[in-house]
Amino acid sequence: MDMSDAADGIHEEALERLHAAGPERLGRLTNHAPMVVEVLTAHGRADRVHRWLDRYAHKLEDFPATVSPVTDADWTGALGDPRRAADWIGYFARALDERPWRDVLARWWPRLLPGMYGGSTHPVIRVGHAVRALGAAGGTSAPRRTELAHALGYWAARHRPVSGIAPLPGPPDAAAALAAVPPVPAPEGGFAARLALVGRLPVWAAETAGPEEARRRLAELVRAATHRYATHGHGEETMLVHAATAPNAVLRTLPALPPGLWAPSLHAAWTAAAAVTAMYPAEAVPYAGPGERVRAEDVLERAVDHGDEHVIKLADTVLDVGDGRAVAAALRATALTAPLASP
Template sequence: MDTTGTLDEALQRLHGSGPERLGRLTNHAPMAVEALAARGQARAVHPWLDLYARKLEEFPSGVEPVTAANWRLALGDPRRAADWIAFFGREIAERPWRDVLAQWWPRLLPGMYGGSTHPVIRVGHAVRTLLNGESTGPRLTELAHGLGYWAARHRPVTDIALLPGADSATDALDAVPPIAAREGGFPARLAHVRRLPEWAAAVTEPDVAHRRLTELVRAATHRYATHGHGEETMLVHAATAPNAVLRTLPALPHALWVPSLHAAWTASAAVTAMYAPDAPVAYTPPGTLIPEEVVERALAHGDEHVIKLTDTALDVGDERALAAALRAIDLSEPLR
């Protein structure tokens, strides 16, 4: 992890910005700079932010303080983002961050689909930093921003009919039925997700949940190498959302691992249902490129989703995962 102080500087720079822009598009900068710092690219963090800065908006105004008595009324209200971030800022200032996370994780987990799964991804990046380094002020504030964004964009998925499952995550993702309605953005498409395979439904043991979640992240990352053209940006989340959950598990009580797997599977499968292409393309191996070279290529490209998928691909750590990162570079528009 970054020991230069650059990540903390970048997070402080970003905490004056809101979690979204244009009323619906996510601010990816906190996640991307954490990924760059984690992959040895701290020197590139501020230059990358200079390019991304045009996509930032000022921090929103508050409406009414969120409290322990009224939080249910504010849950899932995007107008209350500033109120929620302030609430979690107070909570984390008063209690250990792991305690706050353990209390709120099961409350927020059913709604991880709001904000196109970006809130849980932002939390996963924040938790990784806290687990691997010092609990500095900017890093704790970043967790408050991530949790607050999640609470504001909380959106549950209900009434999903379970279809016969498959033995492996790869086969289960292949078995996900695509939705018929392919117009509109993430919220509109999510409303049409009604049937998903029951791949993770029978898991009851925490250790099994951890193994299955690891398998899911690997399968979804590998799948991008041949299916990413279905929607080069949105299909990234089929891998990065469950990986955010996987990164958070070490900070959570074991009792929360199984429901975390169930929610992560539903999210990954739902994204697959919404954006899967009609047919895959042939797999292209990454050749002789090593992980550090793939990171350099992702940084040169600059797109925030490319950076985050590359970060997840390095967690997976095999040839097919590197091929997925390179595929994202080929498919995506670079940051200019």
């Protein structure tokens, strides 16, 4: 057995272990373990998977109970109902047993895309990690298909559209457009309460002409949001991570989707990144850390030693961006966030 086979085995053992757990705990907090496991495996650190899981295990809850099966005839009534998470996961498990995973994804992506803001954008992020694993060499194993079923099912259960957002004139580049996002007042409550107050966002990339331009603009957005974390992450060290990781999950999924879905994906990702930016505003504070002196390849190692799931997932996006300002964002997240505590 070569090293890649061993890493795949560790990844799939971990997924089988995790699929006995639900997508959330305490009725609102996301289970990040499958996403982190995929990050570690994708970056050649499968040797750290089970040790990290042992640290995270106290955050897992049992798989939720079913209510009644979701069917092709009645799925609209179950969409956005978090009580139906197990039902949705079962639906997608059956669909993925019957049809190729790309076909299932292409059918459901446009149905789910308008509601990517539910679950604090975690469901689409989990889908992005599942798709990357399935697209890797030898990636269509049963545990990886099951992981896509869990990810899509979680998205369907937490599906939450946004509407009534008034468009504002927007600058032509992503960084300036994020800087132009008007802040919303901080209410009592979490993500959902803040999201309800987002009423105006700049228009950006609305005239995107075709799939390749959509992909390029989405990569620009990921880079801009990652860079912005380095100077604005103190506005909310955890939630502002999603302004970068949610659009990056969409970017990673594009190659598995029909090109006609790429531009709508860009627009949904922009709304997500801009809304998160509005919900957790902060004045820019220049980052004074080591930045350029830290090699990009060392970023993930530092994040894994730190242990926090959001720090690890931002480091993963930072490696995709790959420049010094992105490295500074990863180091800023490590400095701002409390390390993962062992139980």
